[in-house]
Amino acid sequence: MTSQTAPKANTPSSDQIRRAPKVLLHDHLDGGLRPGTIVELARETGYSRLPETDPDKLGVWFREAADSGSLERYLETFSHTVAVMQTRDALVRVAAECAVDLAEDGVVYAEVRYAPEQHLEGGLSLEEVVEAVNEGFREGERIARSNGHRIRVGALLTAMRHAARALEIAELANRYRDLGVVGFDIAGAEAGHPPTRHLDAFEYLKRENNHFTIHAGEAFGLPSIWQALQWCGADRLGHGVRIIDDIQVHADGSVKLGRLASYVRDKRIPLELCPSSNLQTGAADSYAAHPIGLLRRLHFRATVNTDNRLMSNTSMSREFEHLVEAFGYTLDDMQWFSVNAMKSSFIPFDERLAMINDVIKPGYAELKSEWLFQQTASTSGSAADAG
Numbered sequence: 001m002t003s004q005t006a007p008k009a010n011t012p013s014s015d016q017i018r019r020a021p022k023v024l025l026h027d028h029l030d031g032g033l034r035p036g037t038i039v040e041l042a043r044e045t046g047y048s049r050l051p052e053t054d055p056d057k058l059g060v061w062f063r064e065a066a067d068s069g070s071l072e073r074y075l076e077t078f079s080h081t082v083a084v085m086q087t088r089d090a091l092v093r094v095a096a097e098c099a100v101d102l103a104e105d106g107v108v109y110a111e112v113r114y115a116p117e118q119h120l121e122g123g124l125s126l127e128e129v130v131e132a133v134n135e136g137f138r139e140g141e142r143i144a145r146s147n148g149h150r151i152r153v154g155a156l157l158t159a160m161r162h163a164a165r166a167l168e169i170a171e172l173a174n175r176y177r178d179l180g181v182v183g184f185d186i187a188g189a190e191a192g193h194p195p196t197r198h199l200d201a202f203e204y205l206k207r208e209n210n211h212f213t214i215h216a217g218e219a220f221g222l223p224s225i226w227q228a229l230q231w232c233g234a235d236r237l238g239h240g241v242r243i244i245d246d247i248q249v250h251a252d253g254s255v256k257l258g259r260l261a262s263y264v265r266d267k268r269i270p271l272e273l274c275p276s277s278n279l280q281t282g283a284a285d286s287y288a289a290h291p292i293g294l295l296r297r298l299h300f301r302a303t304v305n306t307d308n309r310l311m312s313n314t315s316m317s318r319e320f321e322h323l324v325e326a327f328g329y330t331l332d333d334m335q336w337f338s339v340n341a342m343k344s345s346f347i348p349f350d351e352r353l354a355m356i357n358d359v360i361k362p363g364y365a366e367l368k369s370e371w372l373f374q375q376t377a378s379t380s381g382s383a384a385d386a387g
């Protein structure tokens with residue numbers, strides 16, 4: 001009689017990574033278009049400034065152009081995606097495809113962000129932009145369901161930090177609360193644009209008991225994180241990867257956290273970490289050197305995110321594949337990141353809990369038990385094979 005022993009480290013295969021239930025908190029709608037859709041929308045809307053009109057070449061162009069090592073140059077690539085997202089139909093289509101693509105990649109819950117103020121050039125109002133994107137997400141959820149995938153998508157409304165519309169966008173987010181919008185964000189070039197310029201928006205949202213995240217600690221370090229938390233009151237940090245600057249690792253392996261890093265860990269402030277994006281903008285040199293390894297070890301509330309799937313040629317599964325390779329992560333690690341993300345989402349507590357207990361944990365339990373049912377030589381072969 002033979003007995004099979006459970007694998008010690010259940011290193012997931014690519015297929016398991018894709019099927020594992022994943023939670024995404026930081027993904028830009030205008031950073032995730034399919035290259036083929038950009039080409040078609042440009043043709044339909046008469047946008048003639050695309051650098052390539054062959055979808056494959058265009059996909060490569062985005063990734064290479066975003067590979068510049070600077071956040072400012074990375075952000076320049078968005079002029080092309082934003083340009084083709086100026087009509088109702090285009091917004092519905094892009095949002096629907098976003099939900100479908102995420103669902104096919106095994107994402108069960110996503111918060112997808114975009115800046116309504118960037119989609120007004122075709123004459124839409126802010127409200128029309130939000131309603132078109134919401135309609136697209138609902139349509140995408142329906143299509144995904146008919147393809148056998150379950151996903152829920154909430155929108156985050158972003159205000160651009162170099163502009164002066166943050167309060168207006170915060171009010172918009174509040175108006176569409178419970179109608180598809182789950183929170184607020186500010187994005188754009190970080191250096192020279194401190195989040196404290198938008199205090200009125202953050203104070204308004206706090207008075208309304210609403211939720212917001214702030215891009216901070218990506219291109220700029222600790223002062224930006226400190227302002228986002230202690231002046232603005234952010235619930236989460238978009239990136240926040242530079243918190244590593246407040247952590248000392250000594251030669252003997254001991255670790256010392258500064259006051260800000262301690263605060264972030266003690267208060268369980270979620271870090272929306274985006275490894276591939278950080279490699280492109282110069283915030284990290286390699287996956288293996290990415291601070292996510294240390295932050296996970298130190299039990300920060302770390303989450304894994306895509307940021308911009310088009311610019312980084314990535315997906316949630318690819319991000320996890322890189323991390324599995326760099327850090328030897330297992331299905332248990334993937335579950336830890338996914339539960340962290342779900343706990344940190346902006347939907348009501350009872351829904352978060354149900355997602356964790358009824359979707360995420362059973363999904364990982366199923367994957368973790370697959371080894372039990374695999375046919376091996378000893379169970380499928382003859383008695384002679386078994387020796």
Ligand SMILES: O=c1[nH]cnc2c1ncn2[C@H]1C[C@H](O)[C@@H](CO)O1
Binds near residue numbers: 029218308
């Ligand atoms: O990683 C980012 N950091 C700061 N801003 C960003 C990042 N990725 C995208 N954005 C900007 C460009 C988009 O047009 C805008 C809204 O999604 O947000």
Ligand SMILES: [Zn+2]
Binds near residue numbers: 238307
């Ligand atoms: Zn971002």
